[in-house]
Amino acid sequence: xxxxxxxxxxxxxxxxxxxxxxxxxxxxxxxxxxxxxxxxxxxxxxxxxxxxxxxxxxxxxxxxxxxxxxxxxxxxxxxxxxxxxxxxxxxxxxxxxxxxxxxxxxxxxxxxxxxxxxxxxxxxxxxxxxxxxxxxxxxxxxxxxxxxxxxxxxxxxxxxxxxxxxxxxxxxxxxxxxxxxxxxxxxxxxxxxxxxxxxxxxxxxxxxxxxxxxxxxxxxxxxxxxxxxxxxxxxxxxxxxxxxxxxxxxxxxxxxxxxxxxxxxxxxxxxxxxxxxxxxxxxxxxxxxxxxxxxxxxxxxxxxxxxxxxxxxxxxxxxxxxxxxxxxxx
Numbered sequence: 001x002x003x004x005x006x007x008x009x010x011x012x013x014x015x016x017x018x019x020x021x022x023x024x025x026x027x028x029x030x031x032x033x034x035x036x037x038x039x040x041x042x043x044x045x046x047x048x049x050x051x052x053x054x055x056x057x058x059x060x061x062x063x064x065x066x067x068x069x070x071x072x073x074x075x076x077x078x079x080x081x082x083x084x085x086x087x088x089x090x091x092x093x094x095x096x097x098x099x100x101x102x103x104x105x106x107x108x109x110x111x112x113x114x115x116x117x118x119x120x121x122x123x124x125x126x127x128x129x130x131x132x133x134x135x136x137x138x139x140x141x142x143x144x145x146x147x148x149x150x151x152x153x154x155x156x157x158x159x160x161x162x163x164x165x166x167x168x169x170x171x172x173x174x175x176x177x178x179x180x181x182x183x184x185x186x187x188x189x190x191x192x193x194x195x196x197x198x199x200x201x202x203x204x205x206x207x208x209x210x211x212x213x214x215x216x217x218x219x220x221x222x223x224x225x226x227x228x229x230x231x232x233x234x235x236x237x238x239x240x241x242x243x244x245x246x247x248x249x250x251x252x253x254x255x256x257x258x259x260x261x262x263x264x265x266x267x268x269x270x271x272x273x274x275x276x277x278x279x280x281x282x283x284x285x286x287x288x289x290x291x292x293x294x295x296x297x298x299x300x301x302x303x304x305x306x307x308x309x310x311x312x313x314x315x316x317x318x319x320x321x322x323x324x325x326x327x328x329x330x
Contacts, residue, residue, distance in 0.1 A: 014044045035064035039077050042084070049232070049268055051084040058084065075104035075113050079120055086124060089272050091310050095124040112153070115144035119157045122164065129311040131167035138164055155184045155193050162200035166207060174204045195224035195233065202240055211247035218244055232273070235264035239277045242284060251288035258284055272313075275304040279316050282323060298324050 018040045025033035038061035046054035058081035065074040082097035098121040105114035122137030138161040145154035158181045165174035178201040185193035202217035218241040225234035242257035258281035265274035278301035285294035298320045305317045 015041065018044060031064050031068060032070075035061045035068065035070065035073060035077075038064065039073070039080070042077070042080060046080065046084045046087075049270070051087050054084045055081055055088070071104045071108050072110070072113075075101045075108065075110070075117065078104065079117055082120060082124070086120075086127065087270075089127075089308050089310060089313070091124055091127050095121065095128065098124055111144050112148055112150065115141040115148075115157075116153065118144075119160070123160055126160070126164055126167070127310070127312065129315075131164050135161070135164040135168060151184065151188070152190070155181050155188075155190070158184075159193060159196045159200060162197075162204065166200075166204050171204055171208055175201070175208070178204055191224055191228060192230075195221045195228065195230075195237075198224070199233075199237055199240060202244065206244060206247055209247075211244050215241065215244040215248070231264055232268055232270060235261045235268070235277070236273065238264070239273075239280060242277075242280055246280075246284055246287065251284045254284040255281055255288060255290075271304050272308060275301045275308075275313075276316065278304070279320055282320065286323065295324060 018037050022034060022037040022041065025031075025037055038057045042054045042056075042058035042061060044054075045051070045057060058077050061077050062074055062081065065071075065077060078097045078101035082094040082101065085091070085094035085097065098117050101117035102114055102121060105111075105117055118137045119141035122134040122141065125131075125134035125137065138157055142154055142157045142161060145151075145157060158177055162174050162178045162181065165171075165177060178197055182194060182197040182201065185191075185197055198217045198221035202214040202221065205211070205214035205217060218237050222234055222237035222241060225231075225237055238257045239261035242254040242261065245251070245254035245257060258277050262274050262277035262281055265271075265277055278297050282294045282298035282301060285291075285297060302317060302320045302324070305313050305320070
């Protein structure tokens with residue numbers, strides 16, 4: 001399986017072409033072509049935020065690649081399927097896939113693919129609220145990318161590493177890494193990484209009790225994401241902006257940003273991020289003295305969160321349940 005593919009057609013054309021190709025490959029009993037086209041369809045669906053469908057196609061591709069002994073294709077497809085599972089909050093499945101990808105890459109003696117899979121393993125561990133373990137994977141991945149001279153991949157790793165460092169309490173080091181990432185992104189004119197870097201810097205600034213600075217970072221991120229056309233990440237930046245306004249005690253303004261973020265995530269059918277934004281919205285409304293509105297919003301968040309069972313979801317569910325209980329007593 002070819003590991004580097006450039007898709008230049010629009011998404012509908014991509015899907016139509018891949019579906020026609022898949023039917024032909026199956027008719028000809030060409031399993032190598034079938035696996036590649038299943039991978040292509042999986043990528044197309046995940047890029048369209050249809051992650052459930054994407055996982056289905058990618059899992060089929062993995063089965064064929066294993067049957068054919070295509071370790072290189074398997075490692076790459078496992079990473080793609082794991083990322084889709086990550087976005088569906090199927091975190092244990094994602095972690096298993098990333099670890100399997102690491103094993104396959106190690107057997108191939110492919111340090112780049114192994115480092116990428118290690119980075120993704122760290123991401124899954126971070127989402128599972130295991131930041132110390134996550135950081136070890138991230139540090140190893142960044143070191144390998146640096147050794148290979150792959151600056152673009154290194155800064156991808158460093159962006160997520162900022163959050164890991166922040167969550168283990170290494171705030172000054174996290175800020176240093178965030179600033180380093182932003183410098184590299186500026187040097188390479190990488191606006192995607194710049195936007196992501198400002199989100200991470202803002203979170204660090206909030207933990208350092210610098211809400212004004214965080215607000216500026218989040219607003220820069222939101223503007224960049226809007227320019228890039230990434231509505232999901234724009235919504236994440238808007239939700240983070242609301243958190244900075246909450247830290248500044250400007251709760252009505254915070255509520256406006258959380259509301260916009262929740263609506264955007266709803267439109268994108270991202271129920272996890274919608275629930276997170278709704279929980280934040282409830283907090284802002286409550287702090288603004290708008291208790292009836294807060295209770296309704298928290299109830300909506302609680303309803304959505306029932307479909308998730310990971311540690312972060314449980315933590316937010318507990319917070320929301322406590323907040324509703326306290327509101328009922330008032």
